[in-house]
Amino acid sequence: MWNLIKYSFLAKIRDFSLVFWPFVFPLVLTTAMYFSIGQMKESDFETIPVAIVTQSTGEEDVFQEYLETMGDDKEALINVRPMAEEEAVTALENGDIEGIFYSREEPSLTVGGSGLAQSILQMILESYTEGKQTLEDVSKIHPDRMEAAIRQMSDYGSVTEEVSLGGRTTNTTAQFFYAMIGMACLYGCFIGYQSAMDLQANLSALAARRCVSPVHRMRWILSETAVSFGIHFVNMLVLLAYMKYILRLEFAGSYAEMIPVVIIGSMIGVTMGIFITSIGKMGESVKIGIMISVSLALSFLAGLMNADIKNVIDRNVPLLNRINPAALISDALYCLNVYDAPERYMQDMVILFVMCVLLLTGTFLIVRRERYGSI
Numbered sequence: 001m002w003n004l005i006k007y008s009f010l011a012k013i014r015d016f017s018l019v020f021w022p023f024v025f026p027l028v029l030t031t032a033m034y035f036s037i038g039q040m041k042e043s044d045f046e047t048i049p050v051a052i053v054t055q056s057t058g059e060e061d062v063f064q065e066y067l068e069t070m071g072d073d074k075e076a077l078i079n080v081r082p083m084a085e086e087e088a089v090t091a092l093e094n095g096d097i098e099g100i101f102y103s104r105e106e107p108s109l110t111v112g113g114s115g116l117a118q119s120i121l122q123m124i125l126e127s128y129t130e131g132k133q134t135l136e137d138v139s140k141i142h143p144d145r146m147e148a149a150i151r152q153m154s155d156y157g158s159v160t161e162e163v164s165l166g167g168r169t170t171n172t173t174a175q176f177f178y179a180m181i182g183m184a185c186l187y188g189c190f191i192g193y194q195s196a197m198d199l200q201a202n203l204s205a206l207a208a209r210r211c212v213s214p215v216h217r218m219r220w221i222l223s224e225t226a227v228s229f230g231i232h233f234v235n236m237l238v239l240l241a242y243m244k245y246i247l248r249l250e251f252a253g254s255y256a257e258m259i260p261v262v263i264i265g266s267m268i269g270v271t272m273g274i275f276i277t278s279i280g281k282m283g284e285s286v287k288i289g290i291m292i293s294v295s296l297a298l299s300f301l302a303g304l305m306n307a308d309i310k311n312v313i314d315r316n317v318p319l320l321n322r323i324n325p326a327a328l329i330s331d332a333l334y335c336l337n338v339y340d341a342p343e344r345y346m347q348d349m350v351i352l353f354v355m356c357v358l359l360l361t362g363t364f365l366i367v368r369r370e371r372y373g374s375i
Contacts, residue, residue, distance in 0.1 A: 004215070004223035008198070012231060022269075023235040025309035026184035027242060033180060034247050037173050047079045048117045049097045051088035056103045062105045066128055077120055091344050101125070145291050175307040177249055178333040181297035182326035184239055185265030188232035189291045192273025199367055200278065221274075221364055228270040236262040253336035261336070264352045265329045271359035272325070278366045293324075302326035 012018050052064050066079045080101075083091065088100045092112045099111040099121045109125045111118040199220055240262055242247045251258070275295070277287050299326055302312035310327060313320050321327040328348045335345035 004219065005227055008195075008224055009231070011198075012191065012194060012227060015194060018194055021051070021190045022184070022187045022232055025241050026187060026235075027146045028182065030177070030180055030184075030239065030243060030247070033176060034249070042077070048077055048099075048120060048122060049079045049081065051081050051083040051091060051097050051100045052080040053083060053088050053100055053102050055102055063101070063107045063128060065126070067101060078124065084195075092242045095217070174250060174337070175303050175330070177243060178328065178330040178337075179299060179302045179304035179307075179310075181236075181240070181243075181262075181333060182302050182329035183295065183304055184264065185232075185236060185262070185329055186269045186272065186295040186298060186326055187265050188228070188235075188269025189273030189276065189295060191228040191232050192225075192270040192275075193277045193287065193291060195228045195270070196274045196277030196363070197284075199224060199274075213346075218364060221360070221367060225270060225274065227362065228274070229267055232270055232284060233263060236266050251333075251337050253333075257336050258333060260349065261329060261332045264349060264356065265325070267356045268325045268329075268352055268359075270361065271356050274363045275359045275366075278363050298324050298326040302330045322351065325352060325355060 050067075052067055052273045054064055064080075064082075073366075081097070083100075085100075088097070091097045092100055092110070095112075098117040099109055101121075102108045102110070107128060109121055111121060114205060139245065234246075237259070240255065240258060244251050244255055272294070273291060278290055279300070300306075300311060301313060301320065304326075310321065321331070328351055332345055332348040332352075335348065
């Protein structure tokens, strides 16, 4: 068994394609992502342009002062522009502003669409309305405490801070790198592909010689899987260390805590490659195309290209994320670095482990049943 592992290892590390795609390519892509989006901060959020139309004078102008105060900070959410009503409506139709606040006895808001910006503007209006009602109630019930109430409500502090349910600050770009780790794990399929090529006699001369040897098929499969997994596991350890210690990405979890995810993710990639290559009598180019297509499709659904995709699937087709290994790997990393959800983390890991067992069992059943009249 050890000789099988030794010579399989020597053969694989001499193959450039097995070094480039599972190891070099993820490092290059991660570096490119880091310099393009990895250094984005929450402070890069653009302020929301909004118009204020004053339709009254007197006490109602307090609302305009409230909005202008919120726009005074360096990291203000809104940029308030006083306008006439006709000018404001035209600006809203042209997309120059996101909404129009009307300063009158009962302040109101007009928006031209729906989205994050419009939701924030609605939140600001509701905050003012609720604060105004609170002050009116205090003036009626405890007029002697009005000064303290006004002072406390004037201390707005930071308007928003994005944190997880576990209390850890989140970075919106982190999702891309978690999905990147998921894709890199799946790229172990290229190592698994070569292992499968060395197991089927109709695919390579080496496999033909192996098939006439007295060694049990399961020993061949286990030795090839062990070598492929070992190589890819080292690849993933290097990638994870590169992200955490060289690029210094915001991974709140320790390096050791993320290693189990990398272990099971590496196994998924390798066994997926062995399984796909073992199916049917398709040519090498077809099987490589299938592996690339499957890996990229699963990575896309896990949020590699668009972080919102994974959330949309979670809301509409949650089962799809439960059977997508890239999404499970990404979700497990989220549980470690952002969420305080050990039960969900264990669920992700169990599903990934079951997938590995099923793929490995399926490979054995396919290869075991192969018989060749001649090679």
